[in-house]
Amino acid sequence: SQTIHQWPATLVQPVGSPLSLECTVEGTSNPNLYWYRQAAGRGLQLLFYSVGIGQISSEVPQNLSASRPQDRQFILSSKKLLLSDSGFYLCAWSSGQSYEQYFGPGTRLTVT
Amino acid sequence: AQSVTQPDIHITVSEGASLELRCNYSYGATPYLFWYVQSPGQGLQLLLKYFSGDTLVQGIKGFEAEFKRSQSSFNLRKPSVHWSDAAEYFCAVGRGGNKLTFGTGTQLKVEL
Numbered sequence: 754s755q756t757i758h759q760w761p762a763t764l765v766q767p768v769g770s771p772l773s774l775e776c777t778v779e780g781t782s783n784p785n786l787y788w789y790r791q792a793a794g795r796g797l798q799l800l801f802y803s804v805g806i807g808q809i810s811s812e813v814p815q816n817l818s819a820s821r822p823q824d825r826q827f828i829l830s831s832k833k834l835l836l837s838d839s840g841f842y843l844c845a846w847s848s849g850q851s852y853e854q855y856f857g858p859g860t861r862l863t864v865t
Numbered sequence: 866a867q868s869v870t871q872p873d874i875h876i877t878v879s880e881g882a883s884l885e886l887r888c889n890y891s892y893g894a895t896p897y898l899f900w901y902v903q904s905p906g907q908g909l910q911l912l913l914k915y916f917s918g919d920t921l922v923q924g925i926k927g928f929e930a931e932f933k934r935s936q937s938s939f940n941l942r943k944p945s946v947h948w949s950d951a952a953e954y955f956c957a958v959g960r961g962g963n964k965l966t967f968g969t970g971t972q973l974k975v976e977l
Contacts, residue, residue, distance in 0.1 A: 759908075785963050796955065796969040797909075802962070810962075843908055852897045852959035856908035 755780035759844050759857035766864055772817075772831040774860050776844030779825065784846040786827040787854065788819055791841040803827060839864045867892045867960040871968035878946050879976045886941040886971050888956030897959030898939040900930055903970075904952045912954075915939060926950070951975045 756779045766772060778784050788800040799812045801819035809819050816835050820828045827844060841861050845854040868891040878884050890896055897916050901909040913924025920932040930941045939956060953972050957965040 787964075797967040799964060802964060804963075845909075847963055850963060852963055852965060853899070853911065853914060854965060855911065856901075858908045859906070861906070 755846070755855065757844060757846055757855060757857040759842075759860050761860060762858065763861045764863070766834050766862065768836055768864055769833045772829070772834050772838070772862070774829040774842055774844075774862075776827040776829075776857055777825055778827075778846045781825070781846070781848055783824060784848055786821065787845040787847075788827065788829050789843040789845065791843060791859075797843065801829070834864045836864050838862065867896075867958050867966045869956050869958050869966055869968035871954075871956055871971050873971045874969070875972045875974065877974040877976060880948050881945050884941075884943045884946045884950070884973070886954050886956075886973070888939045888941065888968060889937050890939060890956070890958045891937065892958055892960075895934075896939075898930075898932060899957040899959075899965065900924065900928070900939075900941050901955045901957060901967075902926075902952050903955065909955065912941070946973075946975055948975045948977055 758777050786803045789797040791797050803809050803821045806821050817831050841859050843859045844857040847854045870889045872887050899914045900912040902912050903909045912928050913922050915922050915932045923929050928943050932939050953970045955970045956968040960966050
């Protein structure tokens with residue numbers, strides 16, 4: 754069966770520090786991968802999605818970037834965090850042409 | 866552009882009572898529709914999905930949803946709510962590129 758992992762689970766970082774969040778998927782090949790940010794009362798905002806290694810599409814301009822160095826690994830990064838980057842970050846995957854997405858447990862990021 | 870509206874931000878029901886969570890979508894063609902549930906601090910879990918065919922779909926944990934094209938709705942129902950159903954519920958519609966647009970969520974509180 755497929756599983757999706759995210760780490761760290763929680764993170765507290767000062768403004769201006771770098772960021773690296775990791776997501777890995779097991780039990781499937783060539784998944785579509787997604788990064789979302791969730792702010793209270795605002796639902797889920799799609800940040801990035803990827804259909805293959807090195808293929809990243811950005812949904813909104815922001816202080817963040819994403820990379821996919823391996824088939825089942827998706828990384829969310831920032832060079833300098835802003836207070837507004839605080840939130841709950843979720844990684845998800847889907848297979849092939851499916852719209853059905855499966856989510857990881859999330860990372861709570863607090864920028865101080 | 867596709868959009869999803871969940872008109873109820875908060876809903877409170879008594880344990881054992883029936884539940885209906887509303888979802889309205891805007892989409893030009895036959896939509897792919899989903900309901901997800903999120904417990905505090907957790908990722909999203911897929912409850913059920915509609916792609917085509919029977920307009921009444923069954924999901925996990927005793928939930929069901931009915932697709933009504935004439936009303937552009939996909940409401941989630943459960944005949945008898947359990948205290949463990951307290952969570953946030955998200956409706957989502959598929960859009961191009963295997964992506965989903967999410968509603969802003971409905972927070973369900975269950976009174977014992």
